[in-house]
Every structure is written in structure tokens, then in C-alpha cells.
Amino acid sequence: MSRVVRFHKFGDASVLKLEEVPEQAPKSDELRIKVDAIGLNRAEVLFREGKYLERPPSFPSSIGYEASGTVTAIGSNVKDFKIGDKVSTIPAFSMSKYGVYGETAIVPVSAVTTYPKNLSAEEGTSIWMQYLTAYGALIEYAKIKKGDFVLITAASSSVGLAAIQLTRAAGAIPIATTRTAKKKQVLLDAGAEAVIVTDDENLPERMRAITSGHGADVIFDPVAGPYLDTLAEAAAQGATIFVYGSLGSSGSLGSGQTPFPLIAALKKGLKVQGYTLFEINSDPDKLKRAKKYVFEAIEKGQLKPIIAKVFPLEKIVDAHRYMESNQQLGKIVVKV
């Protein structure tokens, strides 16, 4: 038997239940891991609420994208891993089929990889979602280079912090936004060249001041909504605005309340690009490049995951509540 987190209906964090279930054997292209640590993502909050891109086919449903652990069983087709390997999972599978919140987890081998040895288990579960997401937009697509100004909104999220580090590693200049002054100093400490406090400051004006009138070459934004107009105002000629979420539009997946900044787009030749990690995960070549880049940058110490808080597995409900409180800076981890 093994304890796993399941939910029997959509709802707030309290629907998450830690339940004893029989341990399963992996199918041919799967492996089983004994979980050391779990990395939490906002996607799981939406999945728990029934507002995610996909929904459980039936209840009870398992949940969770990211875990680090030790391989304890392998399917008949698995060649690249053996029992005892230290691995972590890439969120490159459907949560309607797999979920990693628990003491053990079955995962498809295509979503499993080793993680750099200089990381703890808590850090090892905190890398793929955040760095691959930021990598895909900033490196694979935008090809940011030395001297580019990269504006990162909602910067205190794990993906936001990952974007700050990746921008620095590429020699470009990360500028972070945060709503209140509370997180300003920690964002500077985390590598931001400048922090714009959007409740107190005019974003386009501050961007112009920081960049000597140039504006942002790349904007990396999970918010969308009406604020897209303001971001377009802060953009440089020919800039790309990546929208990788819909936090600011009404409804969890938006409902047409994001205006396209038409005038600015025509005057500046702006691109507004929808982006999710799925684009990288679903393309073997892109995923291979991405994993290599991130792995090596972690080994070199250019990237280092920032962990907001660690909860025990028994406190999974509190861990989800903490994520929804938006107090955190970085990754929320559950230690098993």
C-alpha cells in the first residue's frame, strides 16, 4: 500500500485527501518512483477546481506534475533508467492520466529525467516546469541576447524567478514587476536589475527611465487581461510579448477580456505570442535542447531554484492554500 493524494470532487484545497491505495506496477513504457519531494504548480490548483485545460476522466482523481524520487520499478520497454536512479519528472504528460502527489507515483518514461547532482531532492523537483517554461519563450523563441531588456511580470512566481535567472544567464537585463513594495528587495536579491512596483509606479514611464527610452525588447507575462495595453506601451519597437497564462482575465482561462493593443502593435510592429510549455514538451527536438540547456546552466550554477516553503505531505491542503495566498516567493515544495 502507498499513500497518495486524491480528490473526489472539484473544490477548494480541502478536497485534497491523503488516501491509502494499493501500489501499482508500471506498464511497459512507465516507471514507478518512490517520491522524495513534490513541486507544486498553479496548474494543479486549476485542475483541482475543474478549471484547467484538461479534467479528470473520473473521480477519485490523482493530481500533480512534478516530483523527484528514486526509481523502484520499470516497465518492460524502459531502457534508459534502472532501479535506484535518482530522477525527477517533467510536466510532459496529461494530468488526466498521471498524478505525482503521493509516496509513490507511476509516470511515463518520456517525462522522466535525471537532475543535476548539485541539487537536493527539494530543488530537483523545482526545476523543470519553471526553467523549461521560461527557456521556451526567452531562449528557444525570443533568442534573447546580451543587452536585451526583458520585462518579467508576476516575477515572484517560480516561473518569474526562473525567467530572471535565465535572462541573467543569457547576458540580458531582467526587469521585474510586483504589485506591492513588499517583495521588491527580494526580487532585487533574486537578480532583477530593477523592480517596478505596479501599485505605486507607472510601468511604461519607469521602463522608459530604466532603459533610457528604449522600452522592453521582450515581455514575459502570465497575466493577460486589460493590462496588456500597458505592457504594449512599455514595449520597444519590434518587441515580443509572451502571454503564458490568463491570471488577469476573467475566468480561469479568460473570456475575451484581453484587448489586443492594436495601435501600439501597428506603430511598433509588436508580436503578442500565446505560449505554453506544451509547445516545448510536445516537440522532441525542442525538449532535448531545452533539457540540455537547463541542466548545464544548473550545473554551472547560473540557475538555482528558489524554494519558498517546504510542507510535509500530510499538510498538502495547507500547501495548496499557501500557493493560493500569493505570499510565496519561488517554489512551494512538499517533502515526502
Add this chain to the structure above:
Amino acid sequence: MSRVVRFHKFGDASVLKLEEVPEQAPKSDELRIKVDAIGLNRAEVLFREGKYLERPPSFPSSIGYEASGTVTAIGSNVKDFKIGDKVSTIPAFSMSKYGVYGETAIVPVSAVTTYPKNLSAEEGTSIWMQYLTAYGALIEYAKIKKGDFVLITAASSSVGLAAIQLTRAAGAIPIATTRTAKKKQVLLDAGAEAVIVTDDENLPERMRAITSGHGADVIFDPVAGPYLDTLAEAAAQGATIFVYGSLGSSGSLGSGQTPFPLIAALKKGLKVQGYTLFEINSDPDKLKRAKKYVFEAIEKGQLKPIIAKVFPLEKIVDAHRYMESNQQLGKIVVKV
């Protein structure tokens, strides 16, 4: 003395007046041409109405971007042209400084070029705005290739027809939209692989049928407005939607009434890219590549301007009214 078209106030086509003015001498980086033919553009309608990106610094104002003609005087710095050369103008100047509607025109040398010898004067004035505009989006940026599906909206405009021809020349597949069935056959004759009549047909459904479910790889749209959602629905995974105008948004330059298709953009990784010819014209390298590509494709017969109707200079008011009637297929030309 020379007759030129000027306007003394913003308004409908009737504000355009054919007036006698003294012939001017070109400044050092300018040349004077005796105009053979003038190509009309929607930009000039907006400029006449006071709704364009730029406005006249004072009245009376001259007007017009495109003319073909013969060089009759050159400024002291002009090296690449001599008196008697057959040339046409590229809309790479400010209409607040220069206007080519008239028997003669002064233009900056940077906006003057020869045109292929296999074209008449009427055709020679009908190439740069339309082909450079379509080239910049489709070739310079989207790099369309054999087999790509390119959806061209408002396809019976001169730029739309140019896009159909450029798409064909690149080996890609042009699919045109038009509002009513009236222009369907002429668009097929003009090179469209298929024509979608948007008043009668469901655009995303028809696109899926035509492309065996694939959708449009590139969309080239001067309309914007709420229809952008429908275009996003017709787009393929990873598609780019170029928005190069604002015909469908309220107000001549739009007023925030274009929704960003957020859900489709996230699911498909769509790019929505604002685009104007200014991006090509303002970059000497891009402009050089563009001119060479278009020039050679015209010489090879891959591109051939379609002329909707020719008016005499005395009928400039009627020519503008005809443009505003949206009856035309292709370029409206004024013969001097």
C-alpha cells in the same frame, strides 16, 4: 507652373483640388519627376480625412505616396539617377512632407527607384506599396515555404492580390476571403487556391475542410476588430496572424475593440503580429532585400500588378470615391 492636387481642410473626396502651383526645384537629396501615373492607396483617404498616422503640418497640403514618371531635375547630392530616367516612388517618406498627386512631384531620392521595363507606367506606379507590404510579412518575417497555407483576408485589395501572387511565387497555397460571392471568381482567376465568402460560409469550418484539418499557417489581415477571434479559430498550431491595418475596428486607427484571442493563442501557440510597411522601409537592409525580391519576381512574370480602373487626373475626386466604394479589384490608378 504645374497642376498638383492639394486639400485645404479635412473632409470627403470633394476637398481634393487640382491647383496651379509654381514648379519647385529639388533640394540636395531630392529629385523632381514629371508624373506619368499615380497609384492610389487607402492611406491617402485616411490622410485626407485627418485620420492617418500623421497629419499635414499646415494647409493647403499635398498628398500621395506612389507615382511613376520621368526624372526632370536632380538635387546636388543625387548620384544614382539622371534626368530622363524612368522611375517610381516607394512610400518611404512622410506624407506630411511630400505628396505625389500632380503633374510633377518632388521626392526624396531614398524613396525613388527604377521599375522593371516589362511594366507600363500605370503598372510601374502599382508595385511598391502592395508588393513590399505583402513581402515584409510573408517573406521577410513569416518566411512562407512550399505547402504553407496562407489565409488572405480582404483579398481583393491591391495588397491582398499582391499577397496571393507572392504566396504562389513562394510555392505556398493562398486562400482568399471576400465578403460576398460577387468577387469569388475573379479572386480564383487572380490565383487564389480557394475563396471563402464570409457572409455565406463559416470561415474556420471551410479552412479545416480546405486544409484537411490543418488550418492556416499564416494569416494576413488588414481588418482586425472582433473578427480576430474567428481568424484565430481558423489558424493552425503555431500560426502567425499579421494584422496590418484596422479597417474592422471602430475608429480609423481602432479604439481597443480588437480582442486578443487568448484561449486559442495559448492552446495553439499563436502569434498576433502588428505590421506596417514602415518596418521594411525604415531598415535599409530589409528594404534592399525586399526591392530586389520584388523586382526580380516581376521581371520573371511571377508578380503582375492588377489594375482595377484608370482615371484621368482631372477626376481625382471620383478616383477617391471609387476607392471608398470598395467595388474595385486591385489598384486604382490616375493617369496624368
